[in-house]
Every structure is written in structure tokens, then in C-alpha cells.
Amino acid sequence: MSPGANVLPTQLHRDYGAIRSATLALCAPLTVEDHVVQTMADVSPPKWHLAHTTWFFETFVLGEFLPSYRPVQPQYRKLFNSYYVSVGAPYPRHERGLLSRPTLAEVLEYRRLVDAGLLEFLDTAVAADNPEVQRRIVLGLQHEQQHQELLLMDIKHIFASNFPQPLYQRGASRPRAAAPAARWLEHEGGLHEFGHSGSGFAYDNESPRHRAFLLPFALASRLTTNGEYLAFIQDRGYARPDLWLADGWNTAASQGWQAPLYWLQEDGLWYEFTLAGRRPLDLDEPVVHLSFFEAEAFARWRGARLPSEYEWELAARSLPVAGNFAEEALFHPRPAAAEGLAQMFGDVWEPTRSDYAPYPGYRAPAGALGEYNGKFMSGQIVLRGGSCVTPRSHVRATYRNFFYLQQRWSFQGVRLARNLEG
DSSP states (O other): OBOOSOOOHHHHHHHHHHHHHHHHHHHTTOOTGGGGOOOSTTOOOHHHHHHHHHHHHIIIIIHHHOTTOOOSOTTHHHHTOOSOGGGOOOOOGGGGGGOOOSOHHHHHHHHHHHHHHHHHHHTSHHHHTOHHHHHHHHHHHHHHHHHHHHHHHHHHHHHHTSSSOOOSSSSOOOOOOOOOOOOEEEEOOEEEEESOOSSSOBOGGGOSOEEEEEOOEEEESSOOBHHHHHHHHHTTGGGOGGGSOHHHHHHHHHHTOSSSTTEEEETTEEEEEETTEEEEOOTTSBOOSOOHHHHHHHHHHTTOBOOOHHHHHHHHTTSOSOSBOGGGOOOSOOOOOSSSSOOSSBSSBEEEEEEOOOOTTOOOOSSGGGGSSGGGOSSEEEEESOOTTSOGGGOOTTOOEEEETTOOSSOBOOOOEEEOOO
């Protein structure tokens, strides 16, 4: 995990203040009661996100580089540890919603105290002369941006589980446009290098840079739309075992899946729950909140497949990282607006057919921070491109996100791929 080129202390100050403030802004529409709800094991209460991101800086920066530092509250070391077993036994994830204490006010005070301590520490010679301090702070800020996305995912699930369903956004504009016809864009394949290189931050799982050979392939020019996925449903896609992987079929049957998460049918009409409330389904918008199993079944129904992560990276590497990201504040995918290869970044995460596995020569970093990525390289698939709730500065063409195959609350959609002759 390298921040790349050195970051000036003044830039770290600005970045730290901006990113930490952005997290608080995401929680501003919530009530105190909203902050403590946990609707499923994958969801964490918003209050926990506020505390855990603070715990990260306290534990891995202040606690390690300031010999005189004393934790704000010693019990927070367990309560707000996510999965770093090397620093102690974490509080059980599925029980985070059982905790009414510490209160939201106490968590916000915790953030204030740690922020003040870290910014003061940044001005010391110890911080200025130690590149590892800079590396930890940059990593902590990237980690906080991950939790900003998780916050919006979790808030959406919390609000959808309420009755009546509250609005997170009021008066949010919703661009309406007809999606252009999807086309197949061909790529020659061949021997190419993949993975991060050069300056700028990257996670350890994006390295080392290595070579891989690809056969010729084609990618769909845009993301799959709601209308296209609705045709799959109307063709009994959820009732046809020939379209599904065995684990996907069993999961869909046991959980009663009949449509993407947050879709609802009433009186023959389809609706979709969004962070701006329930709306009629827009057939031109990208389909979102699919599991890998659903995306794979849909691809098979279309006579296509999902791309490999190498195919996706090869197609995306020459494109600017631009699109519908969290900064747009739509928090919902929008229809494609351009011809050519569109929507590679933003809107929805694009599941690939690649297992989340180490690159050749990968070694997890030493110490507790080695638990950040490497230990999850089992039973998950790689997603690429970011989504409408991902901060733009957090994404690059080599970024490897990962989720379990059955998870649907993340902002995942689908882009099709297919083989070419030769």
C-alpha cells in the first residue's frame, strides 16, 4: 500500500479535513435513531462507521507513532475493530446493532478528539520526517472513502427496511434520457501488462504488475439497462435452472429472489426504491443491486458472458476516470449519454468472471495492515469501475473491489462480454 509520490503536509491537512468532513455530511440527513440500526449482518450501523474510521487513525497512526498517546476510551479498541485480529479480538460484526452505547454524541466527540490529535501530530517533526506516517494517513483516508460508500449502501438498506420508507434525499434531480443502443466493441487481445505502476496511491492487491495473455474479445458499449433485465425476468429467468450456477440457483430459491434488490411490483407496474424514495422503474437506467449469480445468469440468457478483470482493465486503461460518482450526489445510476465505450467508471460496479485471488508474486504486507486485503482472497469475485456512491478520487483502472457472490446490497450492475473468433 503505497501513496506513491510524497504528499506535502499542507495537502495532507486539506485532504484529511475534506474527507473526514464528507463522512459527517453523508450522515447529516439521518436521525439519531437511524444511526444505530443494523438490518442484516452485512450492514453496519452508521454510528459504527463513524467510530471505526476514527479507530483506524487512532490505532494505526496515533497509537503507533506517539509513545505518550492514551486512547480516548480503551474499550473502543475492541468495539470498533472490524477484522484486525492482530490488534485484538473484534466485537462480533452481526451484533453491532445491539449497542446503544456509546451514544452518537460520544462517537462524534471521539471523532473530534482524534481529529484534533492527528492534525496536531501532522505538524510535528516526528510526522514530517517519517514516510510511514504519511503512508498510514493516506491509507486511512482511502479507507474512509471506502466507508463513505459503505455508509450509503447501508443507509439505503436501512431506509428500505423501514415502514414507511423514509427519504434520504429530498428533491434530488433525476436525469431522464433514452439509453443508446448497445453495440459490441472488439478488442484484439494479446500479451499485456496488468496491475498498478507509477505514482499515486494503490492498494497492495493491485500489485505486482505482471503480464497475461488475452484472446480476442468484445465488450458491450454500455451497461445493461433495467429494461433489458426486465426482459430476462419476463422470460422466466428466475425459474430456469439451465441459466444458473448451482450455488446461484440454490441461493435464489432459498432467498426467494424474483427481481433485483429494491425492485417492487404493484398492480402490474414495477417500482424501484432509491435513496430519493420509491420511483417508477426507468427502463433506460442501468440495472443495479444484482448479485454475481444474477449477473452471470443474465449473461448466459443473453448468449454472452461476464468479462474477466483483465479484459475490463485493458479496455478501461486508456479512458479518463470520469462518470457518475458520489460527487454528483445523485447516488443512483443514470442512463448512458455517450456513444462508444461508455460508463466504464461510475454508475455501477461491474462484476467480472475473475476470482478475487492474488496476482503472481503477491505478498501481503507485514503486520496488522497485512490483514486489509490479502486474507479475503477466497470465495469472492472482482468488481471494477466504481459506482454512483464511490468517491471519484478513490477509483482508478487497476482498482480491484471484491464481494461475495450472493451479496446484492452493493451498487453492482452488469456489462456483457463475449468471445471473438481467432
